[in-house]
Amino acid sequence: MVSGLESIELSTVILxxxxxxxxxxxxxxxxxxxxxxxxxxxxxxxxxPVQALATNKMGSIFGTTTSAVTYYRRVRPDLRxxxxxxxxxxxxxxxxxxxxxxxxxxxxxxxxxxxxxAVALFTAFQPGIGELTKLRHAxxxxxVVACLIGGVIGFYDGLIGPGTGSFxxxxxxxxxxxxxxxxxxxxxxxxxxxxAGALLFFVPHGAVLWGLGLVLGAxxxxxxYLGARTAVKQGxxxxxxxxxxxxxxxxxxxxxxxxxxNFA
Numbered sequence: 001m002v003s004g005l006e007s008i009e010l011s012t013v014i015l016x017x018x019x020x021x022x023x024x025x026x027x028x029x030x031x032x033x034x035x036x037x038x039x040x041x042x043x044x045x046x047x048x049p050v051q052a053l054a055t056n057k058m059g060s061i062f063g064t065t066t067s068a069v070t071y072y073r074r075v076r077p078d079l080r081x082x083x084x085x086x087x088x089x090x091x092x093x094x095x096x097x098x099x100x101x102x103x104x105x106x107x108x109x110x111x112x113x114x115x116x117x118a119v120a121l122f123t124a125f126q127p128g129i130g131e132l133t134k135l136r137h138a139x140x141x142x143x144v145v146a147c148l149i150g151g152v153i154g155f156y157d158g159l160i161g162p163g164t165g166s167f168x169x170x171x172x173x174x175x176x177x178x179x180x181x182x183x184x185x186x187x188x189x190x191x192x193x194x195x196a197g198a199l200l201f202f203v204p205h206g207a208v209l210w211g212l213g214l215v216l217g218a219x220x221x222x223x224x225y226l227g228a229r230t231a232v233k234q235g236x237x238x239x240x241x242x243x244x245x246x247x248x249x250x251x252x253x254x255x256x257x258x259x260x261x262n263f264a
Contacts (some may be wrong), residue, residue, distance in 0.1 A: 010247075013215065016040055016044075021223040023063070028224045029184065029242050031246070034164070035246070037216070041216075047057070053112050054202035054209075059216025060191075061217070064188055064195055072189075074228075074232045078186075082190065084143060084147055086192065089193045092151040092157075093158035094197040096197075099158075099161070113254045116163065122170075123240065131237065133177065135177040149168070149171045154190070154197060156196075161198075166246055167188075169243060180237075181231065
């Protein structure tokens with residue numbers, strides 16, 4: 001078992017802890033913590049991209065589980081929707097992780113950037129969206145839409161990852177009619193499943209650096225707890241503002257990747 005801590009300087013460990021704390025907070029509020037955490041993981045000497053992605057998932061599952069429990073205690077999201085959605089998302093994430101081992105993420109990044117721009121514009125020009133829960137579907141259709149969202153975004157999380165929580169929230173708000181707070185609570189439950197699905201593939205293949213993942217996980221837990229409490233206290237309007245900031249950062253990051261892949 002490789003810990004990943006053997007050749008890391010103390011300053012790098014501290015940076016990883018700070019990044020894990022910040023990523024846990026952002027993930028708990030609107031998702032997108034991987035934007036902070038994954039680049040820092042790549043600073044570890046000798047780490048491969050697959051090891052960085054796998055260890056990032058190991059750390060993240062601690063944070064998403066903590067924030068999911070915190071949300072559940074305070075918001076009480078409907079598990080009849082969240083759990084089936086999470087089950088489909090777990091399967092989708094496993095499939096995405098399998099494909100990630102054979103297909104470069106650069107193939108999908110232009111599509112993701114376009115989707116993020118559309119999401120940002122939609123949210124910015126719909127100031128009332130997500131303030132109150134007004135469900136768009138009823139009965140069987142409600143659960144079918146929820147599971148489709150879980151499967152598609154779960155697949156994306158296993159394949160690429162950054163912004164998964166943000167995509168889940170905007171899909172739950174726009175396609176299903178949940179308020180931002182309720183959507184965040186459900187998104188965390190689903191995000192636990194997407195992290196678990198990817199790990200089901202990465203762990204047997206020896207890609208996780210366990211010591212580093214546990215350090216990252218402890219920091220994520222603290223950040224996830226604080227972020228969930230902040231979101232519950234501040235409500236949907238606060239989540240909407242943070243959501244737009246994080247989506248903007250994702251557009252810049254992934255847009256820069258697309259530019260470098262194709263034009264640099």
